[in-house]
Amino acid sequence: xxxxxxxxxxxxxxxxxxxxxxxxxxxxxxxxxxxxxxxxxxxxxxxxxxxxxxxxxxxxxxxxxxxxxxxxxxxxxxxxxxxxxxxxxxxxxxxxxxxxxxxxxxxxxxxxxxxxxxxxxxxxxxxxxxxxxxxxxxxxxxxxxxxxxxxxxxxxxxxxxxxxxxxx
Amino acid sequence: xxxxxxxxxxxxxxxxxxxxxxxxxxxxxxxxxxxxxxxxxxxxxxxxxxxxxxxxxxxxxxxxxxxxxxxxxxxxxxxxxxxxxxxxxxxxxxxxxxxxxxxxxxxxxxxxxxxxxxxxxxxxxxxxxxxxxxxxxxxxxxxxxxxxxxxxxxxxxxxxxxxxxxxx
DNA sequence: TTAAACTTTCAGAAATTATTGAAAATTAAT
DNA sequence: ATTAATTTTCAATAATTTCTGAAAGTTTAA
Numbered sequence: 001x002x003x004x005x006x007x008x009x010x011x012x013x014x015x016x017x018x019x020x021x022x023x024x025x026x027x028x029x030x031x032x033x034x035x036x037x038x039x040x041x042x043x044x045x046x047x048x049x050x051x052x053x054x055x056x057x058x059x060x061x062x063x064x065x066x067x068x069x070x071x072x073x074x075x076x077x078x079x080x081x082x083x084x085x086x087x088x089x090x091x092x093x094x095x096x097x098x099x100x101x102x103x104x105x106x107x108x109x110x111x112x113x114x115x116x117x118x119x120x121x122x123x124x125x126x127x128x129x130x131x132x133x134x135x136x137x138x139x140x141x142x143x144x145x146x147x148x149x150x151x152x153x154x155x156x157x158x159x160x161x162x163x164x165x166x167x168x
Numbered sequence: 169x170x171x172x173x174x175x176x177x178x179x180x181x182x183x184x185x186x187x188x189x190x191x192x193x194x195x196x197x198x199x200x201x202x203x204x205x206x207x208x209x210x211x212x213x214x215x216x217x218x219x220x221x222x223x224x225x226x227x228x229x230x231x232x233x234x235x236x237x238x239x240x241x242x243x244x245x246x247x248x249x250x251x252x253x254x255x256x257x258x259x260x261x262x263x264x265x266x267x268x269x270x271x272x273x274x275x276x277x278x279x280x281x282x283x284x285x286x287x288x289x290x291x292x293x294x295x296x297x298x299x300x301x302x303x304x305x306x307x308x309x310x311x312x313x314x315x316x317x318x319x320x321x322x323x324x325x326x327x328x329x330x331x332x333x334x335x336x
Numbered sequence: 337t338t339a340a341a342c343t344t345t346c347a348g349a350a351a352t353t354a355t356t357g358a359a360a361a362t363t364a365a366t
Numbered sequence: 367a368t369t370a371a372t373t374t375t376c377a378a379t380a381a382t383t384t385c386t387g388a389a390a391g392t393t394t395a396a
Contacts, residue, residue: 003290003298006283010302013279019352020272022190024384038297043343053386058344079341079394089304093311104188111181115174122171129206130171134178136257143261143329147319149336154311160335161311167328168317187382192354211373221356226374247364247371 007036011050026052027060031069031085040073040082068095094152101148105141112138175204179218194220195228199237199253208241208250236263262320269316273309280306 011032018028029050034041041049046057061083064070069092073082086092116134120127154160179200186196197218202209209217214225229251232238237260241250254260284302288295322328 001286001288003288003295006286006288007298010279010283010298017272017275017279020190020275022188026385035301036298038294054343055345055387056385059385062344081343087301089308093308104185107185107188111178111185115178118169118174120169120171120174126206127171130175130178130204133203133255140257140261143322143332146332146336147315147322150332151315153336154315163335164311164314164318167331168314168321194354222373223357223375224355227355230374249373 007033010036024060026050026056027063030057030060031064034064034070034083034085035087037085038087040075040084042080042082044080046083067099097148097151101145105144105148109138109141112141175201178204192228194218194224195231198225198228199232202232202238202251202253203255205253206255208243208252210248210250212248214251235267265316265319269313273312273316277306277309280309 011029014032015025015029018025021028029052030046033046033049043054043057043061046052046061047054061070064083064085065072068086070083070085073084075082086095112134116131116138120130154164179197182200183193183197186193189196197220198214201214201217211222211225211229214220214229215222229238232251232253233240236254238251238253241252243250254263280302284299284306288298322332
């Protein structure tokens with residue numbers, strides 16, 4: 001198979017898989033393209049390669065930059081901007097984890113904290129059940145946060161990696 | 169605040185948070201309602217409590233059952249079915265993790281395996297870069313799978329919990 | 337300045353996903 | 367068997383999310 005064909009396959013597949021990760025198709029495709037390209041690409045090159053509109057590419061590049069998965073680069077003497085992906089899988093993983101924590105875990109924690117600090121009126125049995133639920137969920141969120149931190153640690157640490165493997 | 173009000177708040181909020189978890193609103197709301205109710209509820213009660221159509225409730229209950237987060241129960245002498253949530257947060261977490269692994273990790277692994285076992289033609293430098301990317305991603309997926317298994321272990325194991333905390 | 341190169345924004349269109357509700361199917365009681 | 371209660375399915379509709387493209391904005395060079 002030609003390299004180009006393989007890359008294309010990777011980009012398309014990554015795009016559809018993105019949806020199940022809660023990441024939109026264009027963003028995932030652009031990320032896949034940049035990952036599979038050692039040097040940076042300009043907006044026009046990206047538009048050309050995966051057939052997306054300028055607006056779409058612009059918006060999703062901004063988002064990828066927010067996630068710290070891509071950075072802008074300027075080439076001396078060139079007017080336009082080039083975009084380069086972070087190619088280090090561990091650092092990619094870390095940034096995705098952080099973003100997920102921020103978007104998925106923190107709002108839940110806020111909700112739970114708020115409800116936990118509320119006094120309820122009504123049937124004592126039912127109140128007890130509800131409050132236990134809230135407490136258990138809060139514990140779980142906390143657990144997940146610890147685990148995410150652990151993830152980060154694993155990254156550049158082969159010993160830790162082996163430990164996880166041994167424990168699991 | 170009245171208990172009912174708190175429950176309602178919880179259900180609504182859980183519904184919107186669901187979206188950021190890639191779970192649809194109705195499914196998350198139904199789950200929240202069942203979690204906050206010690207005994208089982210019938211389809212009609214659920215429809216009534218969160219104002220959803222019969223079809224919607226039916227579909228999403230089936231999905232919750234697939235995820236093993238809810239089970240059917242029949243009450244002696246009653247014709248209709250009642251639905252009860254699994255109230256154990258650890259077992260909930262485990263089932264969600266398993267489902268996520270199945271839906272988010274496995275398809276990625278399949279894609280990577282397929283591409284890794286392909287011979288590419290083209291610029292050797294670029295081929296090398298692409299293949300390294302694939303290998304790194306595959307390692308990462310593997311890593312995540314180990315971590316998920318670890319999650320499962322943590323559940324009923326307080327010692328493990330403390331270990332995670334210490335490591336992270 | 338002016339103009340050309342490039343980037344950003346955003347209203348409307350398109351695509352995708354979720355929801356309804358009524359008809360069909362199933363189940364259980366008479 | 368017939369009927370009534372309940373569950374399931376699914377075409378149509380609604381809601382949400384994503385994408386486009388052209389206009390407005392910005393930057394750099396002459």
